[in-house]
Amino acid sequence: MRYVDTVIIGAGAAGLMCAATAGQRGRQVLVVDHANKVGKKILMSGGGRCNFTNLQVTPAQYLSANPHFCISALKRYTQQDFIELVQRYQLAYHEKTLGQLFCDNRAKDVLEILLAECELGQVEIQTRCAVSRIRRVTDTDSPPELPETARFELLTSLGPVYCESLVIATGGPSIPTLGATGYGYEVACQFGLKVTELQAALVPFTLKGSWLTLAQSLAGVSMPVTIECRQQLFREALLFTHKGLSGPAALQISNYWYPGDALCINFLPDTDLETELRTWQQGGVKAELKTLLSRLLPKRFVTAWLALPELQQLEGRPVAELSRADINSLVQMFQNWSCVPAGTEGYKTAEVTRGGVCTDQLSSKTFEVKTQPGLFFIGEVLDVTGWLGGFNFQWAWSSGWCAGQYV
Missing domain, CATH: 2.40.30.10 (Translation factors)
Structure with missing residues (x-):
């Protein structure tokens, strides 16, 4: 049994951004992912060169049943903020068309920047780690050695983990060959959240x-x-x-x-x-x-x-x-x-999933579930879907950074 401040399920774009942000605030962060390596969608995106953002990001490029939800995050962590991050690491990039920014060399360069940021925050990342159960800890069943801040218990393939903040950054079921599943929606339903209609998007x-x-x-x-x-x-x-x-x-x-x-x-x-x-x-x-x-x-x-x-x-x-x-x-x-x-062609080739966890139930400032203190959802698992051209990555950066301020 172990305790950490924050557990993030999902080592993709949003999860890694959130982990780095929270870790650099001094939070003890553990990222778990059932896949064998992190950032798989980052690595395959943009033909291997990762269209990591767009110069022209506005809320108009996003679909949601609650179109106002994305406004706050996109304003607080903009495309220019992420550009400044990659420039600090001297990433070579270029604009292709319509404001789309791509790595000059390889998508792995973006992933390495995220991992370097996680290392600065002393983030621990565990791959090949499946979560079989999540439950909220109550006063009556909390092990006596746990701190009072413990809110969640996770049963994982590496043993039980307790945490104060739990972040779901699992994405959607698009491109299942990369390990994508609908697990995040199952967690949402477990805690009484609504999930909007799902459909493969950005798809032939x-x-x-x-x-x-x-x-x-x-x-x-x-x-x-x-x-x-x-x-x-x-x-x-x-x-x-x-x-x-x-x-x-x-x-x-x-x-x-x-x-x-x-x-x-x-x-x-x-x-x-x-x-x-x-x-x-x-x-x-x-x-x-x-x-x-x-x-x-x-x-x-x-x-x-x-x-x-x-x-x-x-x-x-x-x-x-x-x-x-x-x-x-x-x-x-x-x-x-x-x-x-x-x-x-369905989820097997879809770049994203349209629909997701209903955003009416979350704070647009913190990404915390209003009725479930300590539970956060970020990235593609939410009912926020961007256009083709770097907009979905920007949503991952923006939502991950904003939640990282509070987890």
Whole structure:
């Protein structure tokens, strides 16, 4: 049996940030994780280069049933605060697009900074440590050798541990091959907290039938698009795959998509296709439609799209022969294409989980459960989901740092 001030379950981005912050306050901190090593999502993120934050973080980039909850933490620990941290360690990084900051070298550089910060706080980290039970200690069953501050007992694979503050930083079930589970939600339910509806997010879409066949024929083709669902629009790259639709555009809009929703895609976001077609007609251009459209879009895509039943009668036509109805059909299919995905690839490839522990039950200042003194939830396990582009890591840093001030 042992006692520490603070136990943090989960050695990911939020858990390590919280541990370092609390440890440097002088708290005795123990981090436990059932996985064989820490920071697995950090290591695989951003293609191995970790998109660790974004220059343009605001509450508008986060989804939650309680949209005001994230405001306080994002203001108190900003993206600039984390940038200053990595600059102290002379991390080499660059802005890719849309404010996204990536390591120049490897994601492990970010993890090593977090571990160095934990070492400064004398944080103890135990991997391969499973927690089988958590219970609140009462006055009647507290071992006499425990300090009065003990609130929780954890039965772990390394023995019983008692603590004053317990932090759940377990994330969600996305990418289970990295050891992700829904354990944090089980703990929430045990202590009477509500968990909102959960769904895989920042995840590719699957298609079926003729649309799947089409996507498979175009696998590997990528292009800039605008994509819209539920009045939310993103301008990013779309990638066709052997399963359906991926790329940043698909992942971004998946945060807002629910089964049965249609996606509306404009494959020519910088072009007014109707005006372009009429300009070609008025200029006496004699080339075939396919040839001219291939100046604007990948040739494989144009060939496949013009072979669709709605357009196949136009495939070999000179642009000069197009009627008003023909032009309307082309505009509809190239700039206002709509499809209903069969679903998503699910948690196995999802970068995050949408939904989570209901934030109405937590303090937005401390991340402590209002009805359970000493119990804290941080990071992805909460009902706060960020856009693609470093926003979820920033939420981990912000929530972890803020809770670290109080645990």
